[in-house]
Amino acid sequence: DVKVTQSSRYLVKRTGEKVFLECVQDMDHENMFWYRQDPGLGLRLIYFSYDVKMKEKGDIPEGYSVSREKKERFSLILESASTNQTSMYLCASSIRQGEAFFGQGTRLTVV
Amino acid sequence: GENVEQHPSTLSVQEGDSAVIKCTYSDSASNYFPWYKQELGKRPQLIIDIRSNVGEKKDQRIAVTLNKTAKHFSLHITETQPEDSAVYFCAVERGDYKLSFGAGTTVTVRA
Numbered sequence: 001d002v003k004v005t006q007s008s009r010y011l012v013k014r015t016g017e018k019v020f021l022e023c024v025q026d027m028d029h030e031n032m033f034w035y036r037q038d039p040g041l042g043l044r045l046i047y048f049s050y051d052v053k054m055k056e057k058g059d060i061p062e063g064y065s066v067s068r069e070k071k072e073r074f075s076l077i078l079e080s081a082s083t084n085q086t087s088m089y090l091c092a093s094s095i096r097q098g099e100a101f102f103g104q105g106t107r108l109t110v111v
Numbered sequence: 112g113e114n115v116e117q118h119p120s121t122l123s124v125q126e127g128d129s130a131v132i133k134c135t136y137s138d139s140a141s142n143y144f145p146w147y148k149q150e151l152g153k154r155p156q157l158i159i160d161i162r163s164n165v166g167e168k169k170d171q172r173i174a175v176t177l178n179k180t181a182k183h184f185s186l187h188i189t190e191t192q193p194e195d196s197a198v199y200f201c202a203v204e205r206g207d208y209k210l211s212f213g214a215g216t217t218v219t220v221r222a
Contacts, residue, residue: 031208033210035212040120042117042200042212042213043200043212043215044212048210050208056207056209059211090155096204097142097162099160100145100147100157105154
């Protein structure tokens with residue numbers, strides 16, 4: 001019973017490319033999140049959305065943007081990929097003060 | 112943003128012993144404190160959570176304690192088993208409803 005789905009498990013992109021990471025949830029959750037996970041740094045919040053068309057910057061938004069046109073879909077955009085954006089990207093959704101459900105993650109390599 | 116500090120970063124315990132992980136946070140408006148377990152190659156999953164009106168919560172071998180005055184909370188695992196080996200993350204839902212994570216604790220249970 002998959003609840004949060006990320007469009008790709010692995011991606012390899014070239015420096016300067018525009019990259020889209022897609023996330024879809026089927027639980028009608030208001031909140032959606034994008035994190036990056038790096039060894040020793042935990043999960044760092046990139047962007048957060050609490051409703052359709054609403055977005056807020058997280059702790060490390062530089063170099064990223066997001067789009068939420070529909071409640072179930074939250075997209076992360078790397079406008080011009082750089083090697084320091086090589087990482088594991090995790091999408092999650094939740095209700096307020098509720099369990100966050102994570103996608104399976106996208107391992108992005110920028111070469 | 113919210114500063115969530117988690118200690119220790121690694122923890123090795125003998126099977127059957129207890130494990131304790133501690134987290135501190137900075138936003139006094141925070142009201143929700145979940146703990147996630149991430150097994151190797153898998154997505155983080157909620158194992159227990161506590162809300163600000165409760166000081167302690169227990170679920171079988173896992174317990175969480177919260178001290179809002181001191182702004183810290185802890186995860187306790189008793190009678191550890193090999194399947195408890197994983198990375199554990201504390202998290203805090205901030206006053207602005209964003210969910211921030213600690214850097215993680217790698218727990219290894221030795222047989």
